Amino acid sequence: DQQVKQNSPSLSVQEGRISILNCDYTNSMFDYFLWYKKYPAEGPTFLISISSIKDKNEDGRFTVFLNKSAKHLSLHIVPSQPGDSAVYFCAASAKSRNAGNMLTFGGGTRLMVKP
């Protein structure tokens, strides 16, 4: 049972336009969400996160939106650059005192930004 899903395996966007990557989750216990960017044979690089007490978080060109009622989050990249081309993973965790820190990942979306 996939608790975190990224339904679009790939996305192609023109340079300068907006990239929107989507993620859905089913576990209502998740209260912290993260986006990572990954190149082949490298570890994921942290991009941006959002706590369930917020519905939006911005960091430069990256904005994450959280819709708790729909159990949906999205990552907006504006403007998109060719260097953004990578696989993007959505991840979620359920914070609990002394219960540990475990991330559940979506399957990833490959973003291609065309010059």
Add this chain to the structure above:
Amino acid sequence: KAGVTQTPRYLIKTRGQQVTLSCSPISGHRSVSWYQQTPGQGLQFLFEYFSETQRNKGNFPGRFSGRQFSNSRSEMNVSTLELGDSALYLCASSLVSATGFMDTETQYFGPGTRLLVL
């Protein structure tokens, strides 16, 4: 600050052998987690260590084990290797407050160890 480091970066083993991978977390980070990435299963959580104790465990067989040392460095061991264990093994560290409660859940990943089992 130096990032998470993992050694070795690449490893080739044969079925039935055992392997030990090492991870050094970011200085000051006390929680270390391990993940396996395969094309078929994606990124899956193996286990997490904090203060030399395993605090969380994913759905992997007992052949996968780990430990954490007093300096927060961690090792994971896979015994009796199978072909399906071929994967990228990733280590991640995160900052944990003195009380043990997560004051930040962000995990920072190392470059991974690519294991090939023949």
